Amino acid sequence: MLEDVIITQLLQTPEQKWTGPKLAALAGVSRNAIWKAIENLRQKGYTIDSSPQSGYRLTQLPTQIEAHYLKYLLNELPLTVHTYPSIDSTNNEAKRLATDQTHDLLLIASQQTAGRGRLGRDFQSDLTHGLYVSLKLTPNISDMTQLPFYTLLTAAAVTETLQPYLEDKLSIKWINDLFYHQRKVAGILCESIVNMETQTADAVVLGCGLNLAGDFSHSTHQEVAGTLFGETLPDSLNQNQLLAQIIHKIYDYHHHLLDKGYLETYRHHLLGLNQTVHYQINQHQDQGTIRGISNDGELLIEKRNGTIEKIFNERIHFGSEQFAK
Numbered sequence: 045m046l047e048d049v050i051i052t053q054l055l056q057t058p059e060q061k062w063t064g065p066k067l068a069a070l071a072g073v074s075r076n077a078i079w080k081a082i083e084n085l086r087q088k089g090y091t092i093d094s095s096p097q098s099g100y101r102l103t104q105l106p107t108q109i110e111a112h113y114l115k116y117l118l119n120e121l122p123l124t125v126h127t128y129p130s131i132d133s134t135n136n137e138a139k140r141l142a143t144d145q146t147h148d149l150l151l152i153a154s155q156q157t158a159g160r161g162r163l164g165r166d167f168q169s170d171l172t173h174g175l176y177v178s179l180k181l182t183p184n185i186s187d188m189t190q191l192p193f194y195t196l197l198t199a200a201a202v203t204e205t206l207q208p209y210l211e212d213k214l215s216i217k218w219i220n221d222l223f224y225h226q227r228k229v230a231g232i233l234c235e236s237i238v239n240m241e242t243q244t245a246d247a248v249v250l251g252c253g254l255n256l257a258g259d260f261s262h263s264t265h266q267e268v269a270g271t272l273f274g275e276t277l278p279d280s281l282n283q284n285q286l287l288a289q290i291i292h293k294i295y296d297y298h299h300h301l302l303d304k305g306y307l308e309t310y311r312h313h314l315l316g317l318n319q320t321v322h323y324q325i326n327q328h329q330d331q332g333t334i335r336g337i338s339n340d341g342e343l344l345i346e347k348r349n350g351t352i353e354k355i356f357n358e359r360i361h362f363g364s365e366q367f368a369k
Contacts, residue, residue: 045112046071046073046077046078046081047081047084047085047112048112048115048116049067049070049071050067050071050078050081050082050085051085051090051102051112051113051116052116053067053070054092054100054101054102055102055113055116058101058102059101060101061095061098061099061100061101062099062100062101063098063099063100064078064079064099064100066099067099067100082094082100085112088106088110088112089105089106089107089108089110090102090104090105090106090110090113091103091104091105105282105284106284107277107281107282107283107284108154108283109127109152109154109175109283109284109287110127110284111125111126111127113284114127114152114284114287114288117284117285117288118150118288118291118292121148121291121292121295122147122148123147123148123149123150123291124145124147124148124149124150125150125151125152126141126149126150126151126152127151127152127153128151128152128153128154129153129154129155130153130154130155130156130157131151131153131155131156131157131176132156132157132158133156133157133158133251134151134152134153134156134176134177134178134251135178135233135235135249135251136158137151137178138151138178138179138180138249138251139180139235139237139249141180142180142237142246142247142249146182148179148180148181148182149178149179149180150177150178150179150180150291151177151178151179151180152175152176152177152287153176153177154174154175154176155174155176156176156253171255171256171257171258171260171271172257172258172259172275173256173257173258173271173273173276173277174253174254174255174256174258175253175254175256175283175287176251176252176253176254177251177252177253177254177287177290178249178250178251178252179249179250179291179294180247180248180249180250181247181248181250181298182246182247182248183236183245183247183248184298184299184301184302185245185301186302188238188243188244188245190301190302191234191236191245191248192219192234192341192356193301193304193341194234194248194250194298194301195219195220195232195234196219196306196307196310196341197294197297197298197301197306198220198232198234198250198252198294199216199219199220199222199232199310200216200297200306200307200309200310200313201290201293201294201296201297201306202222202230202232202252202254202290203216203222203309203310203313204293204309205286205289205290205293206222206272206286206290207313209272209281209286210224210272212224212225213313214229214313215313215314215315216310216313216314216315217315217316217362217364217367218314218315218316218334218343218360218362219343219360220232220233220234221364223270223315223367223368224270224272225270226270226367226368227268227269227270227271227368228255228268228269228270228364228368229254229255229269229270229271229272230252230253230254230255230272231252231253232250232251232252232253233251233252234248234249234250234251235248235249235251236248236249237249250294252290254272255269255270255271255272256271256272256273256277256281256283257271257272257273257274257275257276257277258271258275259275267365267368268364268365268367268368304339304341307337307339307341310337310341311336311337314334314336314337315367316334316362316367317334317335317336318333318334318335319333319334320332320333321333321334321362321366322362322363322366323345323360323361323362323363324360324361325355325359325360325361326359331348332345332346332347332348332353333345333346335352338354340354340356341356342354342355342356343355343356343360
């Protein structure tokens with residue numbers, strides 16, 4: 045695509061100015077096509093200085109999600125990137141596209157009209173500054189029992205990437221929610237596309253919704269929901285760079301799935317360690333004290349009789365209210 049060619053050249057040579065004729069010759073198009081593409085890029089948030097004698101130079105990048113810049117940041121990965129201003133669900137769209145696309149997919153939206161979390165629960169997806177992302181991969185597993193590792197590694201990758209942007213510690217509520225300042229700021233939903241004939245997973249879809257900034261005061265989720273950056277985004281935050289860092293970290297863990305390096309991050313950020321909690325598992329209400337994460341990725345719960353229960357079950361649910369104080 046012409047705009048991709050232009051952005052790549054301007055980003056790779058930030059101090060060099062490119063004349064219209066040079067860009068046109070490089071791309072094999074007319075000078076008028078270059079001018080139109082430059083104007084389109086300016087509309088998308090790029091500041092591109094120009095002069096008739098010296099040519100074009102990129103001086104400022106878009107801070108909101110912009111497909112051309114994101115593709116440049118992810119160009120080493122085997123990804124096709126799709127962006128949407130609004131969609132029903134990035135996970136749903138990833139599964140729809142997966143039926144005829146075998147390569148990896150990254151889908152990003154600023155709003156979801158039918159966002160959902162685990163067990164079909166509603167996930168608010170219309171925050172002023174929300175980021176809703178799904179990554180479709182071919183799972184790097186030897187058997188289906190290892191699929192839940194993808195929820196653990198996604199939570200660890202997102203947490204590890206976000207932490208340097210934050211003043212205080214980010215926490216992971218088992219198994220797929222992120223908490224900051226005792227409020228839920230992100231949710232993760234990992235789903236698989238199963239081949240019924242072979243009983244294997246053809247693909248895994250890693251969905252993540254981030255509450256970057258906005259106001260929950262009029263939301264039905266206000267008792268537990270929060271944002272990473274308050275009501276407004278920091279001027280220094282570039283969402284493209286943040287997301288690219290998350291995706292690169294996910295791929296790193298994905299390629300080394302069975303090494304389980306992500307468990308160290310997960311343990312360090314585990315919410316409720318040594319806290320007595322109430323939870324539901326397979327429709328049964330229970331309680332116990334969180335004692336940590338096993339080397340196999342299981343949640344360790346100490347029961348009232350002193351025994352340790354190892355939980356590695358996606359049907360478990362911890363009410364967020366007991367962590368939002």
